[in-house]
Amino acid sequence: MADxxxxxxxxxxxxHLRILDLAASDAPLTESQRAxxxxxxxxDLPRLVLxxxxxxxxxxLDGIMAPRGMVATVAVVCSLLILVIRLQTPQDQLTPxxxxxxxxxxxxxxxxxxxxxxxxxxxxxxxxxxxTAAEESVAYWVVSDAQFNIISDPNDIHASRLNxxxxxxxxFAASFTLVAPNQGEHxxxxxxxxxxxxxLESGDRVGTVFDQSFVSKLIAKGQLEAxxxxxxxxxxxxxxx
Amino acid sequence: xxxxxxxxxxxxxxxxxVGQANVAxxxxxxxxxxxxxxxxxxPTLRQAYAWIYRSCTNAAIDYLRNKSNQxxxxxxxxxxxxxxxxxxxxxxxxxxxxxVLRSLDEDEAELFIYRAVxxxxxxxxxxxxxxxxxxxxxxxxxxxxxxxxIKERGHGG
Numbered sequence: 001m002a003d004x005x006x007x008x009x010x011x012x013x014x015x016h017l018r019i020l021d022l023a024a025s026d027a028p029l030t031e032s033q034r035a036x037x038x039x040x041x042x043x044d045l046p047r048l049v050l051x052x053x054x055x056x057x058x059x060x061l062d063g064i065m066a067p068r069g070m071v072a073t074v075a076v077v078c079s080l081l082i083l084v085i086r087l088q089t090p091q092d093q094l095t096p097x098x099x100x101x102x103x104x105x106x107x108x109x110x111x112x113x114x115x116x117x118x119x120x121x122x123x124x125x126x127x128x129x130x131x132t133a134a135e136e137s138v139a140y141w142v143v144s145d146a147q148f149n150i151i152s153d154p155n156d157i158h159a160s161r162l163n164x165x166x167x168x169x170x171x172f173a174a175s176f177t178l179v180a181p182n183q184g185e186h187x188x189x190x191x192x193x194x195x196x197x198x199x200l201e202s203g204d205r206v207g208t209v210f211d212q213s214f215v216s217k218l219i220a221k222g223q224l225e226a227x228x229x230x231x232x233x234x235x236x237x238x239x240x241x
Numbered sequence: 242x243x244x245x246x247x248x249x250x251x252x253x254x255x256x257x258x259v260g261q262a263n264v265a266x267x268x269x270x271x272x273x274x275x276x277x278x279x280x281x282x283x284p285t286l287r288q289a290y291a292w293i294y295r296s297c298t299n300a301a302i303d304y305l306r307n308k309s310n311q312x313x314x315x316x317x318x319x320x321x322x323x324x325x326x327x328x329x330x331x332x333x334x335x336x337x338x339x340x341v342l343r344s345l346d347e348d349e350a351e352l353f354i355y356r357a358v359x360x361x362x363x364x365x366x367x368x369x370x371x372x373x374x375x376x377x378x379x380x381x382x383x384x385x386x387x388x389x390x391i392k393e394r395g396h397g398g
Binding site for chain 2: 010011012013014016017019020022023036039040041043045046048049050051
């Protein structure tokens with residue numbers, strides 16, 4: 001009877017922590033914990049069914065990349081305006097060089113559309129991009145606010161690194177979703193001719209403002225020349241007035 | 242894999258609440274899918290379980306809120322006998338359950354489930370809900386007052 005009283009004082013959560021060995025205790029399992037442990041052993045755990053990785057650009061680009069859609073897509077992509085980011089100070093000038101094509105897409109409720117100057121993006125829209133470079137290059141993408149303060153998680157910036165073969169369009173592996181509040185987000189794609197294959201370590205800090213220093217740090221470990229990089233910026237949505 | 246390690250306890254916990262295996266399985270699946278999509282970083286496995294535990298609780302509350310009075314009472318009856326609440330608690334739950342869930346906001350309903358149904362102590366509630374013990378205390382007082390009013394209305398009507 002005393003055991004039963006003790007058992008009732010432990011919660012189901014506490015019992016689970018003990019059973020999972022997540023609670024610091026050397027005491028033997030109580031009666032209720034032993035019973036719950038036995039119950040867990042007998043529970044039939046169905047296989048976990050994960051949905052398709054919607055965040056992966058290649059999958060949500062499937063439709064648009066299908067043969068029929070490809071012709072229209074290429075036509076739209078070719079007409080996309082590549083905006084050159086105006087950096088914050090005169091010494092932060094980076095000169096777009098080489099032949100690089102960037103296509104930006106957005107997905108709302110499963111409908112994928114190319115990003116144009118007329119696109120009206122809102123919270124919940126997912127953004128993705130693909131890049132084609134004339135020569136072997138690496139590409140990164142970064143999201144900043146209206147003042148070019150970096151919003152992207154540093155790890156995501158490092159993870160975005162894309163190795164580009166000449167003339168072959170490649171999509172960034174992940175998309176991102178616009179969330180409130182509206183920060184006048186910019187998508188910035190940086191493409192640099194490939195040097196050494198060294199990659200930036202994920203623990204390295206690259207700065208918090210998109211400027212010359214940011215780009216230099218981002219590509220430094222790849223032994224790439226910042227002055228050879230091309231960058232394209234897209235103002236995804238304007239700040240509310 | 243996290244699901245293999247934490248899936249059964251999450252399923253067990255949810256099954257206690259909703260009483261139907263297929264519903265519990267669906268809730269657990271959705272919780273792990275959400276975890277997989279959000280990719281939160283947990284310094285410890287215990288924190289990961291707290292997250293799953295909470296996610297399943299909230300989904301179960303949503304499910305129970307949408308059920309008819311009759312079926313909920315049946316499930317609460319079996320739940321109470323399984324968890325080991327005494328007769329008085331069980332009776333109180335049966336009389337007030339539906340009204341309680343509808344009268345409390347999400348956090349309060351969650352706290353009510355942890356404290357009154359699953360018997361978590363205040364520290365455990367604070368851990369699972371990621372709030373301070375002081376906040377748990379404050380919420381608990383608020384919930385107790387609301388339940389008192391519901392009971393008064395019940396006796397009066």
